Amino acid sequence: MxxxxxxxxxxxxxxxxxxxxxxxxxxxxxxxxxxxxxxxxxxxxxxxxxxxxxxxxxxxxxxxxxxxxxxxxxxxxxxxxxxxxxxxxxxxxxxxxxxxxxxxxxxxxxxxxxxxxxxxxxxxxxxxxxxxxxxxxLREPGDARSLPAAVAPVLEYLETHYAEPVSPRSLAQRAGLSPVRFARLIKRLFRLSPVQLIAQTRLAAASRLLRETGQQVADIAVACGFYDHSAFTRAFKSATGQTPTQFRGGRRSAKNGSPQPPAFGPEPSCSG
The missing domain is CATH 3.30.450.20 (PAS domain)
Structure with a gap:
């Protein structure tokens, strides 16, 4: 480095x-x-x-x-x-x-x-x-603007099959591209590797379930393609700074009107 x-x-x-x-x-x-x-x-x-x-x-x-x-x-x-x-x-x-x-x-x-x-x-x-x-x-994978014809159906598939054992290779096969070419295309479109794209899709789905349902964390992990509870917790905390349980507790507190940290800008802010 x-x-x-x-x-x-x-x-x-x-x-x-x-x-x-x-x-x-x-x-x-x-x-x-x-x-x-x-x-x-x-x-x-x-x-x-x-x-x-x-x-x-x-x-x-x-x-x-x-x-x-x-x-x-x-x-x-x-x-x-x-x-x-x-x-x-x-x-x-x-x-x-x-x-x-x-x-x-x-x-x-x-x-x-x-x-x-x-x-x-x-x-x-x-x-x-x-x-x-x-x-x-990052551009959202669901943003369909200017997507190549080979990529759009693959993203639609990922959005509905993230609970399955999806891999960069399997997505590349669905796109009819070599793994290397597929990875380059995804990187150009979203500035993500295919592995990161899959992780983003699964974590976004998990966060929605944590926020909107009362499902057990272990069940959400499986429903979002994480077959190990601890692996899901590590990935979720790495991406959000909170464990799934802490994240859900924060959302419930906000819903009940408990004091929350103030907003700090009109747009999403990344690391600083």
Whole structure:
């Protein structure tokens, strides 16, 4: 793995609230990519640089309001805890997070999927002094705009047969394509691998069942193609930051009128 190097990022216990000049051009570039969140953080997890997309999705107006803040100051608790845990893992281990598939839930039962990547920043001595990341919104598989003729029926099949032992190879066969060509096509259309596409479909179905039915978690796991309860729980928590039981409890609390974390923007926001 190659890492971004930035000797100007402060590695001490104090931190400036602006990024080194080298990040200015990159930040400006990402200001023109509205479906992608961009950020740079110091060793303490505070924002040094961000694009306007993240600012707006946090419900803020200017970058100055976000710079120098930690995720706990700008995101609802459940999201902040997940983002902070990701940051700490990268900063502590020096290992990157690459294209992690994540599902986010927001007021009025809206969902948003994204792929998150976080890379450690190292100084001239190789010490981790911060991180840089992006989080990209994903096109929904159910969005049929401009889908190749070979792909549309495969997606329709997946939407109704996700409980079965579906595999990237079996989907490629249904599309009449080689596994390699099918994977490239899915990646181009959705920025997902076929494995991630299958996981997204199953987790989205599971979240709907958790929200709208009283089925047992184990039964939902089987109904959504997870033949191991613990595997379902791990996958669900990785994507949402909550176990299935916690997720269902949060939805019930919201339905009963219990206080919930405030919304932080008009659109789904991915990792920050």
């Amino acid at each position: 190659e890492y971004f190097c930035s000797p100007s990022v402060n590695s001490g216990t104090t931190s400036t609230t602006t990024a080194p000049p080298a990040w200015a051009v990159i930040e400006q570039l990402f200001d023109h990519v509205p479906d992608t969140v961009f950020f740079v953080k110091d060793r303490a997890g505070r924002y040094l640089a961000t694009n306007q997309t993240l600012v707006e999705r946090c419900g803020l107006r200017t970058k100055a309001e976000l710079l120098g803040q930690a995720v706990t100051a700008v995101f609802p608790r459940e999201l902040a805890e997940r983002f902070a845990a990701q940051d700490e893992a990268v900063l502590r281990s020096g290992r990157a997070i690459i294209d992690r598939l994540e599902l986010h839930w927001y007021p009025r039962r809206r969902t948003g999927w994204c792929l998150t990547t976080k890379l450690p920043l190292r100084d001239g001595r190789g010490e981790v002094v911060g991180l840089v990341g992006i989080s990209r919104d």
